[in-house]
Amino acid sequence: MSETPLLDQVPDGPWPSFVREIRKTAEGMEKAKAEGKDVKMPGCAKGLLKQLEISYKDKKTHWKHGGIVSVVGYGGGVIGRYSDLGEEIPEVHHFHTIRVNQPAGWFYTTKALRQLCDAWEKWGSGLTNMHGSTGDFVYLGTKSEHLQPLFEEMMQMDPPFDIGGSGSDLRTPSACMGPALCEFACYDTLDLCYDLTMEYQNELHRPMWPYKFKFKLSGCPNDCVAAKARSDFAIIGTWKDDIQIDQEAVKEYAKWMDIENEVVKLCPTGAITWDGNELKIDNKNCVRCMHCINKMPKALKPGKERGATVCIGAKAPCVEGAIIGWVAIPFIPADKLKERVKEIVEPLWEWWDDEGKFRERVGEFLWRKGMGEFLRVIGQDADVRMIKHPRTNPFMYFEKSELRPSKVVEEHTKRGMKFKTLEREEEEE
Amino acid sequence: MSETPLLDQVPDGPWPSFVREIRKTAEGMEKAKAEGKDVKMPGCAKGLLKQLEISYKDKKTHWKHGGIVSVVGYGGGVIGRYSDLGEEIPEVHHFHTIRVNQPAGWFYTTKALRQLCDAWEKWGSGLTNMHGSTGDFVYLGTKSEHLQPLFEEMMQMDPPFDIGGSGSDLRTPSACMGPALCEFACYDTLDLCYDLTMEYQNELHRPMWPYKFKFKLSGCPNDCVAAKARSDFAIIGTWKDDIQIDQEAVKEYAKWMDIENEVVKLCPTGAITWDGNELKIDNKNCVRCMHCINKMPKALKPGKERGATVCIGAKAPCVEGAIIGWVAIPFIPADKLKERVKEIVEPLWEWWDDEGKFRERVGEFLWRKGMGEFLRVIGQDADVRMIKHPRTNPFMYFEKSELRPSKVVEEHTKRGMKFKTLEREEEEE
Amino acid sequence: MATEKPSWWKTDFGPPKYDLFLPEVVKKNYGKWAYHEVIRPGVIKRVAESGDTVYTIRFGTPRLISIYTIRELCDIADKYCDGHLRWTSRHNVELITTDESKIDDIIKEVQETTGFPCGGTWDAPHAKYGLSNIIHTQGWVHCHTPAIDASGIVKAIMDELYEYFTEMKLPALCRISLACCANMCGAVHASDISIVGIHRTPPLVDDDAVRRMCELPTTAASCPNAAIKVKAKEKTLEVDGEKCMFCGNCYTMCPGMPLFDPENDGAAVLVAGKVSGARHDPELSKVVVPWIPNEPPRWPTLVSTIKKIFLAWANNAKKHERMIEFIERIGWERFFELADLEFSWHLIDDFRVPPFAYASYRVGTNFRW
């Protein structure tokens, strides 16, 4: 009888099977070993199958908390993992993953990929995730003692591959394909992603903050990397001026497309009219949702005054509830993005690092501190575009500078009352 | 120069002036006194003018916290009020209000009103609020020593008038005119209001709960007493079956009304169609918002299966933020209302009384406790109509009875773990 | 006090039963009304299934009314209405008659005697809406916590918007309300336009009063922002001015915590609340102007701000489009422009209970320029 009767049932059905991938790896690694290749963990994939079979039987995981494992000079990027069946299945006693910083947009050459495979055939399980949810290329399963030599091999690849983020640090930024392949891109996602990644190598590699922090970059509001839901700092391409219309191309579409029902009526603000001849957009009323552009890519294009909106705070539900990022900076022109993003994010980090609680994401931190303080920290004014609607309670703070001189204020001052202020560490400045 | 130069400016403009009312009262009271009537506080209205003038100059109130003042046998219904200018203006040193329980729907006879006026001319300031925000007829301003004799006079009126609520008790229920004058009423608001008021006289008159509790009754979702926003327990008339349509009357409207744009297109669920001849309503899709009925009262009527929805928890923003009541009981048939409302509200009060915190309104209490417990307390199942949308987090409670038998549950039980349960005081039953 | 009670003595007898006060025609047609028509501003004709007809004639009042005025109204009701009248849920008074021919006289007499104008109705079938009275509270006339007066402001605003009360020329219902402090004794938290009194300085602790009259832990606990510390040794309280957002809750609990400052108290303006279910779900009001100073007796800045907002809506809304519906159509961006208001950080919710604030942040990038 098979050693893995439960897993044997998985390959049923047409969708590609992860069990088949693990088996293929197990066979490949054994064969490579047999062929005399330097394969340090030939039985690892097979070990994983064994453990997985037990999980399928027990209906629970058999992985334990990882200790801290890493490579020289780095504080993160490796997730330590140990099996609680270590004695029974020593092949997976250690089963750490390494997060390898993917190239922006996930473009690869076969040459680069083959190097990554070769190194992993030697030092690891031969299994990967392409890709992790944050965007990294993930090496899945190796031993502590292989981490360092593997990384040294990565340093020497052409081009070399570096390690991504984990722990309470900057996580590996990721970006949609943007200008590389997409006609909708309102700024250069790949370039900004690369630039931020390079600028913040230290923040990426040495956990130092109250909790993790994620950048994700999408070239337009379609948001093909789900930045709005999955990154503390989402940079979403957009535009400010008028949608570009090619009326001739609209007419081409009109030949077969039901423009009235599928475009005009689905515009969320009713900003479009179509008289059978000309498509008109009331741009003051357009919220740049992308629907009409998505429907008629040959005829419509984002405007020419392009840039990005920053949405802040997105995260999963632990601890305070899930957050979809909210608008923090309504617009940064495309040519100012590199500079402005840094000017915003650096004081934000400093502030959060100083005053954030342990395991408090930036979103939760801002809930606690209020957007007023955030704006002051990053030196920006409030914009109505930041809110769905204004506050529903009259419980507002006022700074002392906003008060009129009065006896009461005087008396408070005399008594040493500290008033609310949005200036940071006023006294120290 | 006038004693009240600031208040003198108020009567400017066409809207009726409260200053004029106060002056008229001051004059009337003095005159009555002069005519030999038994007027205990002839200078009171004038005193109020004086104090008000000072407030207008100082831009602040001159009323102080009230102590507890009341009438024999009652714990509430009187708001004690003292002037901080008591020495300067002794006429308003005491200035308590008495909340008089208005008749449901605010219908009066002149006979009744004249009695109320006569008693107030004798024992009070001669000023009233018609009506207070909660709905009471408010006697505005008298002295502690007049409270009891005044109330005794109220007892002897024909019909007698009783005192309303204040403090941490049931507040005076109020109701829209409903079936008395309105064709939309889906249940008898006046009758239910009277019935509840009579049933809960003790709760109304003797503060006993963690905080106040308000009933308001509207005969349909138009909600002409703002029950959804202003009462802990809002009883809103509604129906379950099909809107009644008189097609001939629709055609009458069609002669001058733009049915397509003003009715069909404004239906929030797009449930209406009009082909110029017949108006059709997809009743499965109707949310009974009332718009089409409001527009065509001669042609459309609520369905025949009538009753009410209970929305719970509404209140002003102190302390946790303002609440518009949410759906707690989607439907109670009209003929079951008297019975069911009591069956629901009594265990709710008991529970809130036991476990509510000081100054915690029912809405806030339910936020803290969860709707699951509420449903169990009132013995009802959850209904999808209670929510705008299901929860956005997976942090659900499960009762022990919902768990499957398992080793883990056994071990927990062995160790004495108390599991979540929605049964109340299980152990005591 | 526990002496023998007289024979007429009673308690808990409750309000008069409503049916004692209903006009005959109402009793007869109770629950059997067929339809209504607003035949002119202030006058509603109600027709029963039986064919019976009744007219209700509505008048605006200042709410604070004299017993002498009530008697005048009684005189008129006796003369024309068989002694029947009612008040509405918005401080208006309605005279009730079955005789159409008496309407003019009633209007004339009420107006002449009391000064109360006829109006405040709305006519949904014809999409002609009048402005009703302003729901309001006590203010400096009676309450101990107000940051603004109530009646004086209402008067100043209604003077300015008078024509909208007496005519029906608005595109939709517009409810205005006022509360003199954050306790919001009115439907301020769910009105198309509303005014709420706010303080802007923390309580100035009066140690003596605190010691005499307050329970320290309860008062401290009453603060939603945990801004109050008990100073156990000194037997008093201390306020953290950086945390206080001036709600007045502590003062409600304890007279030793006054937070009045004539120069800094004032009014916030809210918009876009709604109660009825018509077309759009009920909605909480939202703050659009953080603060306007107290300017008695006529509050010119506040009045002109309200009028600006009112007209921005009235002149641009579609038929039946209430404030929230209007703003959702044009967007808050455009509303602030149209109403010539300034958006500032105060208007972004940062009230203590954080996810509630978040529910008002804008997710996604769909906004207008």
Added chain:
Amino acid sequence: MATEKPSWWKTDFGPPKYDLFLPEVVKKNYGKWAYHEVIRPGVIKRVAESGDTVYTIRFGTPRLISIYTIRELCDIADKYCDGHLRWTSRHNVELITTDESKIDDIIKEVQETTGFPCGGTWDAPHAKYGLSNIIHTQGWVHCHTPAIDASGIVKAIMDELYEYFTEMKLPALCRISLACCANMCGAVHASDISIVGIHRTPPLVDDDAVRRMCELPTTAASCPNAAIKVKAKEKTLEVDGEKCMFCGNCYTMCPGMPLFDPENDGAAVLVAGKVSGARHDPELSKVVVPWIPNEPPRWPTLVSTIKKIFLAWANNAKKHERMIEFIERIGWERFFELADLEFSWHLIDDFRVPPFAYASYRVGTNFRW
């Protein structure tokens, strides 16, 4: 460790710059694409302003892939694509070519060698949408906190919905995702349909482990429901089972707080999240099925529930109408009926931070029967 470093030694050198990996035609037309067309399921033709054309051919993968599979893909990319390929943000791989004639061969070879199907695209202009891959996480393959497996469930669901991947026959975009615990390492909180692993029994405190490995106050503080008490004397922790809602946060902090129960762990199902701004603002997902047991290896109950929900939408939605848009049109009442789901009290939010829950309660009475 602080020995002399070799000459090639470096750290913080970052990822390869993207342009090193871009195909020639992409470099040339970078930022200058004119439009795209989905010429058949899986194949997108992209035309640049210059007139240059490139084809991307998309294949579904199980995400967990072998280096041997990657090498196979490399072989094919070398043969047809000048050595260029990319992955998408949803675990799909795309081969890139400028030569239309190679498309058939690429599809055939990838399918035959790796078993990866061509598809996963959508065509908004023609309103024909394919289902893309399921974003998912580690599950029993690698993580220490999962309540369910990831890959095995994804496989079972995609087997069932396969035709929707290879054909484009959906009315709108539908994103499915899975996370194996409430940490939600995926876009589960904002997907049209999603599955999340949940526990249902409180942590079974392992006193020894707690003493050895955990900081007591930090672990206690990590509980969002304040369900954990420090037993200072015993140097361990105690859980209040009446307050715990099984989030696993304490276990993430402390290995001594395992909350696994094979019989009671399982999956919750959420719907109606969304990320793009198209037509409708982004939305959080909402729980519609509180719990389905773990049934490895094929999870039949979970799979059939997902399919039921999926079809209720696919068969009834209008063009371009995503799950949230669909449900907002028909109402949650109707959705539960259509998808044959039971509404229960678990689905009413009661998570600790109260006003957040309230934001999901229905105010007003506008609902359907």
